[in-house]
Amino acid sequence: MTAAVAKVQECRAEVLAQSDDKAKWDKVLGYLEVLSKVWMEERQASWSQDVALSAMRSEFRDFAREIVTHIGGEVKQLRDNVGKFCEGAIQSAKAAAAIEGEGRPRKFPDAYKGKKDENFDNWEASVNSYIYLQHTLIEEQVLVAFQALKDEAASFARSLARTAGCENNLVAYSKVTPLSQFLKLLKERFADPMRGIRASDKLQTIHSRQWRSAKALKGTMDDLVAVPDHGVTEPQLVQLFYRAIPEALHRHFFDKSQQAGMTYDVLSREVVLYESKSMPVTTFWHKDLEKGKKWKDRTISGQVKVEPRGGVQLCRAGEVLRCCRGWREAAR
Secondary structure: OHHHHHHHHHHHHHHHHOOOHHHHHHHHHHHHHHHHHHHHHHHHHHHHHHHHHHHHHHHHHHHHHHHHHHHHHHHHHHHHHHHHHHHHHHHHHHHHHHHHHHHOOOOOOOOEOOOOOOOHHHHHHHHHHHHHHOOOOHHHHHHHHHHOEOHHHHHHHHHHHHHOOOOOOHHHHHHHOOHHHHHHHHHHHHOOOOHHHHHHHHHHOHHHOOOOOHHHHHHHHHHHHOOOOOOOOHHHHHHHHHHHOOHHHHHHHHHHHOOOOOOHHHHHHHHHHHHHHHOOEEEEOOOOOOOOOEEOOEEOOEEEEEOOOOOEEEEEOOEEEEEEOOHHHHOO
């Protein structure tokens, strides 16, 4: 900047040194020509830089566009491949399930004969499940249920067809009769009306037996509760179960048995879980199972429940079979 100022001052001094006006203007015009050339050169350089910068920007935009397009294409291809892979996996799973289903056909329900010792409710549940899983047509459902009947029950079903005006044509009867109505008529004819009453009586007196295992108690009560029309309410079931559990568990579950809204299912699960965790278990072995001491033709080995008094309970199906002291001597 200092050199440029000095150059201008030098030019001005040269102009002023001229005595003739014409000479002065000649000097001024000469310097103007030099300045115009310099300005044009600067202008040209600046324009070249602008052109180069514009070209760089354009190339960068094209490059960025190509990169984005390429990445987008790769992502789309990857997504398509993942979709095809998932679709193929699903189809393979469906095909495998279909093959497995064909290889292992569903078991047809056991025949119901209408005898007193048979459980109609269980048979009805099996028939409904089989018909649902087989996707049986509505007009064929009664026909399928008839195939699971024998003896007196089958004869009664034929009489229903004759009453409906279908003679012995069960195919025609199946088309005009809903499955629910057919099962209802069978239940009214063969279901034991006293079964619910007997289940209610057993539930009401469940606490009269001495239960040493809450698990065995729950198993028995579950079977009784599953009987339709037993008539025992949920609060009653809770209290009956609480009264029947071993005395050692009473104090721990008294508060829960009094809670409002407590159900038999919840309480029984908690009691069985607590009992399984709190009961001490000892495992012992003897070298020769064949020569081991036996009790009622059963080898005394495996797991036994140790009582606090030092005895041992030999259990089978949740029922206490024998309690003895000195079991170590007996197992030698």
